[in-house]
Amino acid sequence: MIALLDRLRLLTIREFATHWGRTVASIFVMAVSAAFLVAVIGISGSLTGSVARLAAGLAGNASLEISGVSDAGFPQAVRNDVAAVPGVAAAVPMLRASVGPQDDQLLVLGVDAASAALDSTLKDAVQGDRLGSLLSVPNGVLAGPSAGYAKGDVVHLGSGQVTIAAVVSGAQQQRLNGGHFLIAPLPLAQRITGRTGELDSVLIVAAPGTDAAQLNSAVTAAVAGRALVGPPSLRAAQTGNGIVMLEFIAAMGAGIALVVSAFFIYNTMSMALAGRRPVISMLRAIGGRRQTIVRDVLVEAAALGLLGGLLGSGLGVLAGRYAIGLLPGAFTQMMEARLEYLLPWYAVPAAIAAAVLTNVAATAVAARQVYRVSPVEALAPVGASPADVVSPRLRVFAGVAAVVLAVATILVMRAHLGLFASVALGLAFGTEIAVAFASAGPIVAVAGAAARRLGSAGVLAGVNIDRAPRRVWATLMTVAIAVGMTITITGANTDVVRSARDTFASLADNDVWVSVTPEDAVPTPLLPADMAQRVAAVPGVARVTEGQLAFASFAGTKALLYGVVQGSNYAMYRSLDADTQRRLLAGEGVALSRDLARALHVSVGDELSVQTPSGEKRTRVLASVSYFSALSGTASISLTLMRDWFERPGASTLQIDGAPGTDRDRLAAAIRAVTPPDMHVYTGPAALDGISKAMRQGLVLSRIMLVIVAVIAAMALLNTLTLALLERRRELGILRAVGSSRRFALRMVLAEAAGIGIAGAALGVLFGLSDQFLYSRLAADMMGIDVTFRPGPLLIVFTAAALALSLLGSIPPALRAARLNIVDAVSVD
Template sequence: MIGAAWDRLRLFNVGELLGHRGRTTMSLVVMGVSAGLLVAVLSISGSVTGSVDRLTHSLGGRAALEVTGVTDAGFDQQLLPRIATAPGVEKAVPMLRAQIGSGSDRALLIGADQNIGALGSELAGPMTAQIGKLLAVPNGVLVGAAMGHAEGERFTLGSGTVTVAGILDKATSKQLNGGHLVAAPLGLAQQVTGRVGRLDSIQIIPAPGTPVDTLRAELTKVVDGRAVVAEPSLRTAQAGGAVQLVRYSTMMASVAALIVSAFLIYNAMSMAIAQRRPMLSLLRAIGGKRGPMVRDLLAEAALLGVLGGGVGALLGIVMGRMAIGQLPAAIVSSVEARTEYLVPGYAIPVAIGACVVASVAAAGLAARQVYKVEPIEALVPVGVGRTDVTSPLLRWAATVAGLALAALAIVIAELDLGRYSLAAISSAFTAAIVLCFAATGPLVRAAAATARLFGAPGALGATTLERAPRRVWATAMTVLIGVAATVTMGGASRNMVDSATASFQDLAKDDLYISPAPIAEFPTGPLLPAGLVDRIAAVPGVERVSPAQMAFATLGTGRVMLQGYPANARESQMGKLDDAVVAQLSAGDGVAVSRDVAKSLGVGVGAQLRLPTPTGEHTVTVRQVIPYFSAVSGVVMMDVDVLRRWYERPGETVVTVDFAPGADHAAVQAAVRQVVPPEIHVDTGAAAVTAVSASIRQGSAMSNAILWIVVLVATVALLNTLMLSVLERRRELGVLRAMGTNRKFLMRSVLAEAAGIGLVGAALGLVVGAAVQYLATVAMAHALTIDIVYQPSPMLLVYGSAALTLALLGSIPPALRAGRMPIVEALAVD
């Protein structure tokens, strides 16, 4: 039975694929591009979370729980004895974890004591094996292979100088932050970072037979809100939140490419069935059953999906490696581990599976023709049999379903569902496709009428269009999706960038910003050197110096950004607050939170919010909920002195400087630069706005690039479909040539056919794109928790025209093929 099925598949289906190499190649290329995009998108988020997960497991080893600091300030080391002696704890391994360097030199400092050997982690072995060297060498440390240091070399680390006692081998280095790591005895690490008596992490190994949930509850009581008790995977989950928005936006664009590919497979399979009608009728006439024929067609489509997905997966690995370098700096710097390019184990199977599902689903719609065609009816030309006619019941069902999906899209967009509101975009596109299916008749007539505008060649093209309504619908949908997706996401992204940039315009009101990292990266640490504020204030021409502080903190199961400002910093993000709220924050009587934080925690104005801090849990009142561009995390805003006191972070991470009236800005800036250490960044207010805007644009650049790839996919789909149309009608074209029709006439007829489909598809795409752009703007406002202003732009026509032009380019090769087809070959019997 299996052998007979394989022989049938090999002879009739695989043989057809090999016999029509052009069609097969085109299908594989388009499906491969779709798979490549999916692999690339999954690899982007997988690289960020995978890098954090690898580092977490390489440091944690056997640990089942981890006690971590609420912020990077860590917690008091005096908690360690209480945690180590808690019931159910077999071993408590203390660690200090600190970021050193910035940009490409960013590395991780790990401080640990002799207890690290109990973890059995990647770092435990080398530190235990080389403990003699570490103790024998004054201020000795171990370094990763990527640090570029030699054994015995001395280098500056924090506020001290250390000596390389040993170098981790390449295999171990790869697992530990890509080799960008310095491991030191706990006391030395605390000393060089100025954090004596502080810890960032305690790895917990439970005693045998102790339930993890029970132990977590016990340790939560012990820390009493001064630290966070969770599984080590919490770090990975929080890192995933930083790339969530990028993942959603790029995933939607990739799915659009997959939908276009599905339409191509539908067209290709429809044409294949039309070309195989004589063979199918013969098989039916000699007793062949419809079921095996349909299963063979579905198997053929699945084979295309597997082959296209497999080849595309390799392409996606390359695309993902290129894309990972384009992530916004704010996202990359917000996670502890250096982002290394990693292809998640699920990425390739998911991409290939999606391609197979899309191929089989599209082929299944086309293969329905086999069930409807009788043996004698299968011999008639395409478009004559009743297989190409949609039943009224199906049209009405499609109308109802399309309207229901459109209503659902509006509801999802209008409801504040956070990032899930973005589902309105895909729902709206699906509604448009289903409604266009219901309107296949008018759509075909419009395409034919458009083709007839091109004279006699157009009349011939119009006749061809009217004979194959399903093919016209499917081809028009590829153009519609390409144009509509470009218009929708291009316009919505522009609105988002403009609104997000406008929300940071107040940054330009201050003359200078001093921070340890570029202002495009949120300045969450390290703290600026002590006394720097006083030295800047003493510079002639400086009128006012305003210190502020930002820090990432764990709140609930997620991560937020704490922002502390002085009461007089009204030019900063505090400008979003009411005067009464500012006074309440300055008195330590409440906080302001961004919309996403309020939604995730279920709090509103007047609600009580419990904040875990190194000084214990503090209950505060939510005084205002503000819009804030939450691309990386939500925001909790408070007075800077309250933040310093509660979170034990004395100092500041950013300082704003205002010049005195009439001061020479260039001279004052140069003087400030002289008193600021060279590794500290000094940016003007205008430069800060530009940097933030560039970072926001960079975040949307990947999804926009993918959209233009979708347009190119639609171009290939149109090319393939028209080429199939030409090949299908080669006897008809041969007869016309034999009757004296010249090559130019045939070329123009194919171009008119393409123009009819393309113009109608593009017009619908512009209408759908403009409508969905509004929904996308509303949905993105909920996802990003800022007010996004919908602004239709003449660029909408530019986007649409460019996409249409690219799509119509796909009609040139088929037109040339039609004009150059030899008469004898065209009239030959297959």
């Protein structure tokens, strides 16, 4: 142990102090990657954890929950039928409704005296003096600690007014929907929300000694298909189905960031070990074992990874909190619960472990050269040792791996795995890296040839590139990955948004839209019953078309359901042919998005069972269409059937056409004048822009990933060229001593960077276009939409940006080379 500490003090700590810039760069890169991983886990945990926390806070000791198959809930009579089932100690009815603006919504909870049977946060909130206050105040409600109301406040809710009887407080109540809730007696909640006789949930408390399986079976029979029966966690699980895509893409982004970081660490440690060859030679000459030297290097890497992981974890928490606020409103609509930042306990340990393992693994690959360097070879310059040459066997192995990965990519594509088809992107990424490694010699030769085209300084730069193929390949690949990721992410995002926007183009055909939610949210809340008549009476209105959207459950999968009529401009309905539209409006069946049909394992012509508040209904699948439904699957039926089956009268949107010659903006202003202030009135083009905005917001994580990769690439080039400069310091001093100018040294370093940048950018363009094309082929499985591959004019901009990035990273070492002191450089050894 003493010997180990002495070696670390004399060698490792001294190395850290001497090359502190490289140490800081390595820690920074691992910190950025760890921060992204913590942010990703935090976002995912917040999305699922917010719903799970709300469910646990309401359910308490309940063993089963009856929940609605749609936003309409189910008849209150279901509760009475369930309460009579043997083994049911208590059947607690509940109504849940979100009120207020989307960015500050409150959850209204309607409960009755049966809630006393629940051992939950809800029960604690209505105990003691609060219950007396609630019963003694006319139209009284209890407000959560973060609801923003004080005792005695009169609040307008829905179709009536309520009075704040008391404000509940405490840590447990703060955890219930983040403290943003109102608790009302069940009849009052039903009245102010216009849902008399309806419930959203019945929580079942089992009698002691009751068999769980028998109770589940008996309750299911009593419900008779009018609602869903399952554990209280079922609601959270259904919500989770809609956010799997975000979690999956985010996880892939974190993985790619770690891969790019591994390239950086490999490059850095390769150069560091090359610079420490004299020390390694000395240790070997006095009897030091290779295993001991490698172990010390790995301990050094683990220490850097640990420090980077710790720093990155703190940054990741801050980044996650910020990113949560950037998510589109559609996520919160699906969740029902208020989105809170909840960091899972394993986030920080996982990020630290990933940082340490990535650092150690990349360093271990670089440390292989220690086993290939003899005491004599260690004193040779870079390029003169076999350690600087890639083994032919490794190249053959990389070629075989590339073939295997390419075959796996094709098999995954043909398997149509839905969201998990995106695994093919990861396999394709591995294929590209393997091919590039197998072709390392030609790739480095291209970089050297590009440098030689830049004059006499470029000739020397080309020689420097040829002398260190490992270092140049790793640096070049970092640039290539940065360019490839830029093209893939921006190109694929552009393709998806453009293709999805094209499918929603029919929204702009209406002059004006009216809904409760803004144009970038899903309009599921119902409009006031007389809204259509009031709008139809506005001068200049030629036609008002009603429509309805709601989230419904299909065989445990939460999907967005459209209710349509003749003349509806909903994109899914407009994508159907005339005969299918006629059959749909006649109530002969349902149209499904491609991803929902795949999830339900049905195809056109199959019979589909649909649970509704009025019992199970049988219908036929009329069509399976390409439709953007990244958050959940999508279905469409006639508005008549939707109102009948789901007992949800009214409309959630009004599609308004103006009379010929009517100005759209003036018509929207006139309609806005006759609607309540909490309604949203917007033009058809604004509706289409809102959809595009929501999609772009949903892609925020990919843009963050793009920035991270670009930063790592720039640092990799800066670090590599700086280390290369330190290695050649004596050579540069001799060149200056024989008459070379400072400008020549500057041009030589810039030429080397340019050669690496040109080759890396060219390779990155090939990677990026290939991955963008692959993404367009996988989009049908991942998003349910046909995406058209279209390379954009920004391709040239990205390529030029990569070259600029390379030159930018080379400026500090180039300036350092130009300012080199001749005497110090020549006497460095």
